[in-house]
Amino acid sequence: MALSEPAAAAATFERRVLRSAGEHHYLRVWLELPDGGARPSAAQFKQLVVSALRELHGEVGAALPVDVLTYEEKTLSAILRVVSSGLVKLWSALTLLGFYQNRRCAFRVLQVKPCGDWIGQQ
Amino acid sequence: MAGFADLNLPQGSDKKSLQALLETAAHLGYSAVALNHVIDFKEKKQEIVKPVSPSELFPSLPVVQGTSKRIKVLTRLTLVISDPSHCNLLRSTSPNIRLYDIIAVFPKTEKLFHIACTTLDVDLVCINVTEKLPFYFRRPPVNMAIDRGIYFELLYTPAIKDSTMRRYTISNAISLMQICKGKNIVISSAAERPLELRGPYDVANLGLLFGLSEGEAKAAVSTNCRATMLHGETRKSACGIVYTVKKPRKVEEEETLPACKKAKTQA
Amino acid sequence: MVRFKNRYVLCEVVSEDPQCRQCIEDRAVGLAVRDAIGRVHGDFGLACCSISFTVKYLNAYTGTVLLRCRKDSYRLLCSALPFVRQLESRNQRYPCFLNTLHVGGTIRTCQKFLIEYNRRQLLLLLQSCTNEEERRCVQKSLLRCSLTEEQCLSGNEDDDDDGTETD
């Protein structure tokens, strides 16, 4: 590769501004369960998220594309990805979820970011 | 903006569970909570007791997460009124009532809702979220309440517990929003267990479901709570009342003085 | 005075089973629609739609139903209507579906539309008539089908012109 040909390549400065461009939003969540009892597996966790959506927003909500990007069974923490137009729906569904297998539970949303890269700071 | 607050933690009798609630609230980032003592006049004769002193109950308060401050604990009295005679208690200057930081009423009928909004000296009006609204909200009393700096309280815990109550919560909230246009709303929990509490940003997001805008929803867990506390303080310490009256009186004097002079010269 | 904008959704019950007509009554239709909203849009959708939701008018004979809801939530209602699968009353179930005919801001526009719609239906019927007796009968009804008579919805007193409700 030629390394000393900057002048030609440098000429094109370009700038673009994107407003709310990201297609997805990312949530870092943590499921709080009372001590003891079964912990959901990754599939059960996703099932729980989808059922929360179905309860509050019906089949339309359950059809929202939600990805469980990471899930750690030990700590019950996960990173979810959802299309931006479904963020409020997903978030509210998680907030209003009160039970997992007839036991009380609570979703704690730790971070909400418009891009995956932004999650996990501080 | 002010810190986040949850103005409704049921006081209950169990100190240990209350401690757990406080710790969870602090952990979730609430910087102030109010312990709620509910008096329902339907159930026999109930005395208004002195509020518990938070400092006695909890020698050391938990630290709010992400800050170095301790959580602030207030006392609150909620009167469930189902008959106009119950209001008399509020009008009479009961010494114990004055001791509470926040006073709320839960009117059961339209007439009582009207009274609560227009004449009662309270800080909060609770909105029924567990059953179908027994009456329609009307604009005059709601506007009057907004002018008087009274806030409307919506609870979210019933919506977590049960699907039917969730529907009533949302539909009653939206009905209210159509009248009050998102102004003067406070969202609080009434959580009996730590797992029923939700974080302030989650609750603010829930506000969108209730028909609030993003700014209004965030205000419902922060600035509006602060305003309620200040309203309570003003009521408690009477000096606030002098303060608010001060300005209009000045204007009045300026206007009336020349009129008096005129009258004198004419006579 | 506060005005709340409403939307009126006119639809017809389509069923293969002629017995289904027995089921077309306020309660059964209301329940079926609520059930569909609950399935499609969940508790939130149901909560939104239930504000001022009623079955405003119903004609069991022609299978026409007029539903009312708040303007804000009519999209939720309309999108759930195709998911009504059956009507149920007195322990009888009949499979059927709802065909949305018209969405209007006032009862009057729905009424106008319904009369026009019925006229067209009668014309179709006229073409398929086989004997003279039938033909005369349909023609007679066709002539009666005009807005002045307001056959279909007369007697519906809260027929507010601007489709609003006063408070």
Added chain:
Amino acid sequence: MSLPPLQRLRQAPRHLLVCEKGHARHARSRHAAHVRDHAYNCRVSFLIPECGLLPEVLKSTIADVGEYYLVRNLPVHELVAHDFIDAFVKKGSCYALTYKTKIDQDNTAALLPNGNLILSVDKDTYEELGLQGRPSKYSGKKVMRYIITIDLTDSGFHPDSKKHNRVLWALKENKPLEFDFLLAWYHTGAEGSTLVSYFSKNQIETLKPKITFSTLRDLQCPLLESNELYGKPEESCSTEELFEWLGAVLNQVSLDNKSSSFLSTYCCPQPNTIVEKAFLCTITGFIIPEKIIQLLEQLCCYFGEPKLACWLTLTVHGFADSPVSWRENEHGFHKGGENLYNFVIFRNLDYWLQMAVGTNDDCPP
């Protein structure tokens, strides 16, 4: 703003992403200025594909990121004292930011290297303080937050001046404000007194940035073309795709899911190649822009020798609760408080710069 509730449900919080393309050696390139203007940085991470071992130069640059200090219960008036201004603010770049304060709830203060002290205070404090400020842009119709800017290096701000005395009186007697501060000082030239000795009577702690290294094996990397910010189908990926991929890598998200998979359908943007190993380094702490510029410079020099990698990235996160993002642009916290930028440096020293801010923010410069 009076949207029906149903439409509100579909709206996600606003955010802005600015993408720039330029050349690192171009005379008028503003990339270093952008780094310099972003004063408060809490995390810096860089990713070099096709790199197993870090060159010594880079290692020493990382080691040199420098210490920062945490002073507990520091009254704000100490920052406007002339001893402090003469010893630190006027000699070099002094950075200070309140620690563990929430920009959307509490009072917050920040000292910028240009000598501007910024106080972001709520309505009550503002009224008690008696200093002139302006309402915050993002506090709605009822103003609940005010921003006060004091220029410490202003010629009119000498000791005994009316202005100085007023500020001192307000912060010392009228409404004493006290915070835990993160401090850092960058100076060239003669050694003067140090922050540690200056604040020895206060509780001062010296903190070191936390540095972690990791080597990622068999990583799917998107193909990038320095001229194509938007990407070209089948040929290269766009900036947004890269941004998303980077997030996935930093969070150890699996990249090879199938579109039919139940758990997650995320996969690496197309086209991509598998890189045998990639080097990831993350530095967390209170990192001053001068050090980031040094690091950026060294990363550019990385391509001085022929390398397998076509590009590398440098991501810098700002403090979510800082009162400013770039320069003195107001920064707020709505739901995420994000303010960050990301460099992609190509082999020919072309760069992409992505600057992103969240809801309550001005557009990046």
